Amino acid sequence: MSSTVISFRLSDLEIQALKALQAESSESLNQTAARLLRSILGGTASVNNTVDIVDLRTLIKLEVEAAVANSQHMKDLLEEHTVYLTTAINEIKQEVNERLGELGY
Known part of the structure; x- marks a missing residue:
C-alpha cells in the first residue's frame, strides 16, 4: 500500500483545538491530526473522541462567552x-x- 505525505497550515485557534483533542500528553500534534482525520475517513482510531469533542465544545463556548463578556x-x-x-x-x-x-x- 502506498502512502502520501499531506501538509497544510493551521491557525492558532485550530492548533489550540487540536491540542485540546490530544489523546494524551505524549501524543504529538501530527499524531493527533492523523488520528482525527483517519477516524473521520472511517479508519480505525484507538481513542474515543466523543468526550474530547464535547470537552472542546465546552471550552470554545466558555472562551467565546468570556470574550463577549469582556x-x-x-x-x-x-x-x-x-x-x-x-x-x-x-x-x-x-x-x-x-x-x-x-x-x-
Whole structure:
C-alpha cells in the first residue's frame, strides 16, 4: 500500500483545538491530526473522541462567552440597544395611554 505525505497550515485557534483533542500528553500534534482525520475517513482510531469533542465544545463556548463578556464593543452595543428599546417602550406606553384617554378609560 502506498502512502502520501499531506501538509497544510493551521491557525492558532485550530492548533489550540487540536491540542485540546490530544489523546494524551505524549501524543504529538501530527499524531493527533492523523488520528482525527483517519477516524473521520472511517479508519480505525484507538481513542474515543466523543468526550474530547464535547470537552472542546465546552471550552470554545466558555472562551467565546468570556470574550463577549469582556468586550467593550459588546457592552457598548448592549447599552445602545437597551436605551433604544427603553425609549421605544416608553413611546408605546405613551401612545397607549393617549388612546385609552381618548376612549375614556
